[in-house]
Amino acid sequence: MNKKAYDKLDYTLALLSAAADGKRHGCIVNSFHQVTSSYPPLFTVAVNRDNETCKAVETAGSFSVTLLDADCPQEIVSQFGYKSGRMGDKFEGREVQTDGAGNPYLTEHMVSRISCKIVDRMEIGKYVLYVGQATEAEMLSGGDVLTLKAYANRGKATPPAASVYRTVEINGYRCSICGYVYEGESLPADFRCPLCKAPAEKFEKIEK
Secondary structure (H helix, E strand, O other), X not given: OOOHHHHOXXXXXXXXXXXXXXXXXXXXXXXXXXXXXXXXXXXXXXXEOOOHHHHHHHHHOEEEEEEEEXXXXXXXHHHHHOOOHHHOOXXXXXXXXXXXXXXXXXXXXXXXXXXXXXXXXXXEOOXXXXXXXXXXXXXXXXXXXXXXXXXXXXXXXXXXXXXXXXOOOOOEEEEXXXXXXXXXXXXXXXXXXXXXXXXXXXXXXXXX
């Protein structure tokens, strides 16, 4: 198996979000795809079952997806791509809209929005693949989307919640609790994750 064969594929980065039990959850994914052209269209999205957003999607029975624009700032990607929902409300302090099902979404630095109700699901290892039927669709900024390749070209590691990983040539360590990436040859023994406060022993070396 030569993984370079499928490394040639590119993917759109998107913010998947849902609300459940009075809490808002969201994470960056690159697994959102349209699978039919019938009306209403069907989409799939794969999410790690351990992710808090996955649990919210499962409970809500629906989800919202917004496509990140090409100039989406690192702040948004870091907030939703590397920070765990266990640490608090990722949407706090931002202008948040809600769709007809009550799921939160952002409009700033987003190209378009699609909301779906779940019509089928499949468990694939540690992931759940949801099939969603579009219930709402809206253009936001209408610009170009941010792709995984373009994001990797910024020199950044793929967000942990994304279902497809690409090797980025960096030396660093990843927090096993929330996914924060520390870039450097060595990790200080007294280092603590700035997001979840996990100690250095909870960090894993990023293998190139």
